Amino acid sequence: MGAFDEFIGRETVAELRGVLTAVRPDRPWSALGAVHGSLPGHALKARSDLVATALVDDLDGEYVTAAAVFRAALGDPGFRGWTIWPVTESAVTLALADGSVAAFDDALALLSELTHRLTAEFAIRRLLAADLDRSLEAVVSWATSADEHVRRLASEGTRPYLPWAVRVPALLPRSRDLVPVLDRLRDDESEYVRRSVANHLNDVSRHDPDLVVEVARRWSADVDAPRTRAWVVRHALRSLVKKGDPGALEVLGFRPHAVSLSKPAVSAPVVVPGAATFSFDVRNDGDEEARLVVDYVVHYRKANGSTSPKVFKLTTVTLAAGESRSFRAVHAFRPLTTRTHYAGEHSVQSQVNGVRSEATPFDVEL
Missing domain, CATH: 2.60.40.10 (Immunoglobulins)
Known part of the structure; x- marks a missing residue:
């Protein structure tokens, strides 16, 4: 295993247990305390899954309890980093097990609250897979958030081929439905958000290149666009340019020549x-x-x-x-x-x- 996998290791899990114990000292957090022995030999994602399972056990399988604990933990500035990944995954597991609309909606809200401590882009995938339309309603609202991390989640969490993430096949035919979200974020003041927008469109180019060229052409035709727009368009078209797509090349000013x-x-x-x-x-x-x-x-x-x-x-x-x-x-x-x-x-x-x-x-x- 590489050093990258140690982002979720004995020390970070102990820190997470300390934060949660401060919130709920009446709970032993025994599964979390024991899980570090199972981590060696596993890659980062598998470690996240193991810690998430331990959290589910320690929270007695109750979403309402988990949501209250995690929200209280946000008061501790040390509640951040790679262990937020299993925290978000455990919250989604419990919300889906609960099965109620209230738990589902609250889980979406909780992810938007947790995402600035690392990211919730991986955990949201299972909510998207469970109820895409309901999840996308939240995504649209996130695009107007004052928090750049939440705005990025709207784009990054819905990427068709997000690395490391669970695939959501239903997203592919809905790419056009997400264009208004990308329109909203294309000129975001945060480079962190703009890069996600470009990567999202580049993902879409794998299954719907015509849509990506259409969007890029419209964005490029705006004479009042800020200077940052050109970079977003170039980065979004990078895979199509490598493939020699005529439409993408034309958008970037590379017309057919003799x-x-x-x-x-x-x-x-x-x-x-x-x-x-x-x-x-x-x-x-x-x-x-x-x-x-x-x-x-x-x-x-x-x-x-x-x-x-x-x-x-x-x-x-x-x-x-x-x-x-x-x-x-x-x-x-x-x-x-x-x-x-x-x-x-x-x-x-x-x-x-x-x-x-x-x-x-x-x-x-x-």
Whole structure:
């Protein structure tokens, strides 16, 4: 286990137990006191789940009791940090077990009160899954909160593909319903909130790229938009730009141009760990200057012999009419936890404004 997992460890759990004991000294908090022995060997999320289960046990399975204890604990400035994650998860578990509308609504309110102590973005997912419409009513109201953490929760908690979080499939076809929330937050005074908005839209681009381009185009057309808007749009479109989506590129000012690009020359073979050097030329064949996004695409060999493409950013340039320019990239091939290399034929393409060259094959040796 890595150091990151220790964010929920013996010391932090002991601190949480101390805070809760100060609120309710009549409770032994025995499950919380014992859970630290179960944490070693588990990753952070699993540790959160173990602590949340201990909290549910110590609170006798009663949501009303849990809500009162957690709200009282907010009076202690030490009630913050990574143990807030299992606190929010235990509250949701108890609210859903309660089954009443009152408990459900109060759990939403409680998450908005707790989120500034770490985040409630993970816990809200199960409420969204249980009753999406009711949850979204709260989300809409959070977008106008005076608290930046609550405003961020409105965007971050409803991201379609939030990392580490429970998937909520029903969110995907409702992406358009959340656009008014993102409209409200796109120019937020907090960079923390604006970044969440951009990440939310980038998530949506995975299943509804047309909607994202539509929103980005509308946001970009506003002549009175603050300077921060342009960054939000660029960050929201980053995945579509890497894929060469014509609409996304056009929103950012990269229009189709008459451009010639050579297929890459490759220094090969490549021996892992090692690197390959790719070089290629781009020429503007048009009669006006051209703004270009220049990338390259590596087609990695998979275990079954097929290949999988991945786009890598290189640069953005402006070429005058008739101008040519050469580009060079040194691409590392080394063992990664996120990628296993396989020996055999790979290939690479140059890519300009989403248009790809002919592929150049090359061999990788292990």
